[in-house]
Every structure is written in structure tokens, then in C-alpha cells.
Amino acid sequence: MDKKTEQKKVFLDIVQQLRQLIKLEKIQAGEKLPSERVLSERLGVGRSSVREALRSLELLGLIETRHGGGTFLASTQKHQLVEILSMFILEDEKSKKDVELTRQIHEKEAIRVISCTETLRTLPVWDSFFVKLEIEGTINCRDVLREIIITSGNRLSLKVWFQLAVYDGDRLNRNSTEEEKIIIQTMLKSMQLGYEKEALKAYEQWMRIVQSN
Amino acid sequence: MDKKTEQKKVFLDIVQQLRQLIKLEKIQAGEKLPSERVLSERLGVGRSSVREALRSLELLGLIETRHGGGTFLASTQKHQLVEILSMFILEDEKSKKDVELTRQIHEKEAIRVISCTETLRTLPVWDSFFVKLEIEGTINCRDVLREIIITSGNRLSLKVWFQLAVYDGDRLNRNSTEEEKIIIQTMLKSMQLGYEKEALKAYEQWMRIVQSN
DNA sequence: GATTAAAAAGTGGTCTGGCCACTTTTGAAC
DNA sequence: GTTCAAAAGTGGCCAGACCACTTTTTAATC
Numbered sequence: 001m002d003k004k005t006e007q008k009k010v011f012l013d014i015v016q017q018l019r020q021l022i023k024l025e026k027i028q029a030g031e032k033l034p035s036e037r038v039l040s041e042r043l044g045v046g047r048s049s050v051r052e053a054l055r056s057l058e059l060l061g062l063i064e065t066r067h068g069g070g071t072f073l074a075s076t077q078k079h080q081l082v083e084i085l086s087m088f089i090l091e092d093e094k095s096k097k098d099v100e101l102t103r104q105i106h107e108k109e110a111i112r113v114i115s116c117t118e119t120l121r122t123l124p125v126w127d128s129f130f131v132k133l134e135i136e137g138t139i140n141c142r143d144v145l146r147e148i149i150i151t152s153g154n155r156l157s158l159k160v161w162f163q164l165a166v167y168d169g170d171r172l173n174r175n176s177t178e179e180e181k182i183i184i185q186t187m188l189k190s191m192q193l194g195y196e197k198e199a200l201k202a203y204e205q206w207m208r209i210v211q212s213n
Numbered sequence: 214m215d216k217k218t219e220q221k222k223v224f225l226d227i228v229q230q231l232r233q234l235i236k237l238e239k240i241q242a243g244e245k246l247p248s249e250r251v252l253s254e255r256l257g258v259g260r261s262s263v264r265e266a267l268r269s270l271e272l273l274g275l276i277e278t279r280h281g282g283g284t285f286l287a288s289t290q291k292h293q294l295v296e297i298l299s300m301f302i303l304e305d306e307k308s309k310k311d312v313e314l315t316r317q318i319h320e321k322e323a324i325r326v327i328s329c330t331e332t333l334r335t336l337p338v339w340d341s342f343f344v345k346l347e348i349e350g351t352i353n354c355r356d357v358l359r360e361i362i363i364t365s366g367n368r369l370s371l372k373v374w375f376q377l378a379v380y381d382g383d384r385l386n387r388n389s390t391e392e393e394k395i396i397i398q399t400m401l402k403s404m405q406l407g408y409e410k411e412a413l414k415a416y417e418q419w420m421r422i423v424q425s426n
Numbered sequence: 427g428a429t430t431a432a433a434a435a436g437t438g439g440t441c442t443g444g445c446c447a448c449t450t451t452t453g454a455a456c
Numbered sequence: 457g458t459t460c461a462a463a464a465g466t467g468g469c470c471a472g473a474c475c476a477c478t479t480t481t482t483a484a485t486c
Binding site for chain 2: 011048052155
Binding site: 248249250264267278279280281282283284 | 465466467468469
């Protein structure tokens, strides 16, 4: 008995089959999916059921639909985990805190990994941040954190982080204050020198400022 | 101009309105929502649109439907956000190593949190593990890690971990060996005493064994 | 041949109405 | 009061229709 066919609900079955279809036909982000009518025929189900599945994926930001244009596979950046989370779950403060803490878990680990890895902590990108801070006097907070996560090399961690960072969008996607500038410099410099503890200390100091905003 | 009414797509509008309805009528987890036909009439939209919205929320595990019974608000524990996203995110580029590392990131953080928190590290559950190890001589590896994550108190982290643990299912869901027993005891004891560093050291020693399997 | 405008085809958005399967409620017989 | 069958309520699914919008095709013009 195939797991896929013993699904109770058609629309859930369709979600599974869409996943397979995307995989088999190697549909890339941004590319077009078969039309609702074609899917309906190919899968042998009603168009309304296909729509229920597509709309579910759309709510998650996994696909995008253009009226009259078609249905397209969305890019990873557009997944809307957090939008939905904030709508139904993040009502209470506890959940908001969880999102923030989870994001920080990944950031802290990235800092540890980089500090302990010669080839990563000596990367020229860190110097470029110093230069930018010198010239412009400020830097985008989110950019710094993103670069740290990217450099750590764990792509899955990056994806999780990306989702979580959307939620704190306003607090992170802004230029650093004068106060933060010094802390960020300390953090980066410590990281470059492999001083894991100091780097984390600076990071936590920075996050306390971020949180107070 | 009301944000709710300027939505382009009806089904997204309905998702919003459902949220309001749940809030206004104070519908608790497990309680029944109005029927699809009633919602259709109350919101002045077609039943198919209502279904598209409901099916979207069902995919997320935010609501549960019982054929012939009705639609019910799901309990928080049943939300499947991470699971669904992982279906699309993890499947394609599943770098096994990334999954493993990411899982460990959450486990290590949980150990840190527990070690540093008086009320958590002195919980009786840890003693119960010792008792079990004494009597049965072994313990399920996954159970130990799960308890650690749960105790750390970050529900989102737990959700992420749960999903990642599925991939390492075989390596984790088994009884500990004699060699592991001692390491686990060391880890738990260090954690209980608040020796964060020692606990993590034992953990990493344990993971090296797990990885070699 | 290239450009442009109109027509046609394709596609998503939505609604109506129908039928089925299952659950809950109702009400009558006991 | 209990039991059980009928009725009502509800979700599951489908077919068809119409609209709005986009893309492609076609035809006319330059």
C-alpha cells in the first residue's frame, strides 16, 4: 500500500504529489507550475481540490500565483513561516521570546564556529566590515548577523535563521547606533582573533541593546 | 481604508477574518468553529473560498476537521508549521551533515540553559534517568535528548528539533550502550550541578560516538 | 520585414449547486 | 429511561459556469 494513496484527504494528497512533481520535473524557484486545470486532469481530481492544496502552499509562501499568469515556485526567501506564526501563535509574549531566542541560538553557534575555525575567522569580509564602519560610521545590523550565519557554513541553519529574522525585521534591519558600533567592532575583532568567549560576550551585550528597542 | 478589506484574495481575507472571529468569540482550543456553510453566509463569500482558507489552516495544523463532525480549533501542540516547511526545505537539499549539526546546535543550547538555571537543573526528572540507568542498565538516547530540549522551555526550538530528529531517527532512537551509559551519567550529573562546560564536553563525547555509528 | 493593435487562448479567482459519506441530533417505539 | 431508526447537520469532492487578467497568436499596417 502506497503511503501517498492511502491519504484520507485529497488535498493533502495533492500537496504531497506537488512536492514530488516539483522534485521529479526539477522545477526551480521562480519557474512555472502546471496550471490548475492541467493539474486537475493529471492528478485525476477536481479543480477545487487542486486549489485547496495550492492555496495552502500559497499561505506558506511556498508558491506564488499571478492572476491570469500562472502559479510559480517561490524562492526560499519568501517563505512566510513567521507571518503565519505571528498571526496565530505569536499572540503571547512567550512565543515571541521563543522566536527571538531560537534566532539567537543560531547566531551564537555561528560565532562559536567561526571563532574556532582559522579559515573562517581570517576571512577578508570581516575587515570589510571594519572599513565600512570607519567610512560610513554605521552598518546594517541584519547584514552583519547574516554574514556570520552564512560564513558558518550550515545552510540549514541559515534557512532557519532567515525565517526567524523576518520576525525581528524592524529591530534588525536598520543601521547600528554609535553605541552598537563599538560593541560590533569588539565582537568582530574578538572573532577574528579566535577569542570565542569575548566575541560571545560582546554579542550578548549587543543583543541586550537590540532587545531594549 | 481597512487593511482587512483591501485584501486582493478572498481566501486570505477569510484567514484574517477567521482569526478575528476566533478572538472575538473567544473560541478555545478544541472548541468548534462555525460550519463551512455558515461561514460562507456570514462572510458573504462562496463556500469554496471558505474551504480554501480552512484547508490552508488545516495544513498548518491550526484547525482540525472531522468528516461529518465539524471544524475545531487545534491545540498549540499540534501546529505543523515546521513540519510542512521542512517538507519543502529539507527534502531537496538535505545535507545530512547540516541536519545533524543543526540538531546539535539546539541540544547544546538546551544543555547550557538548563545548566545555568537553578530551577531546571534541579528537576527530579534527571534523577529518574539515573534510576532508570541503574535498574535497566540502559536508556533510550532520543528520550534523554528530548527531555533536555523540552526542559529548556523553548517551544519553537523543540519543534525544530523534533523535525530534525526524525532524520537521525535510527541513530538516536535506540538504547544506550555500556560506553554511552557512563558518558550520559557524566553529562546529566554535570548538568545537575551546573557545570556547563563539563556537561557540554560529555555531550560532545557522546555525539562523537553517535556519529560513528 | 518590423511594428503595432486586436483577437484568441490560457490562467487564476470566485460562486453555485449538487451528490456523497460521516456524525450528531431528534423523536418515536418500546 | 433505553434503544434505534430517521432526519438534520457537516465536511469531502466534483462539475460547470462566469469574470478578470495575462500571454500568445493573428492580422493589419507601415
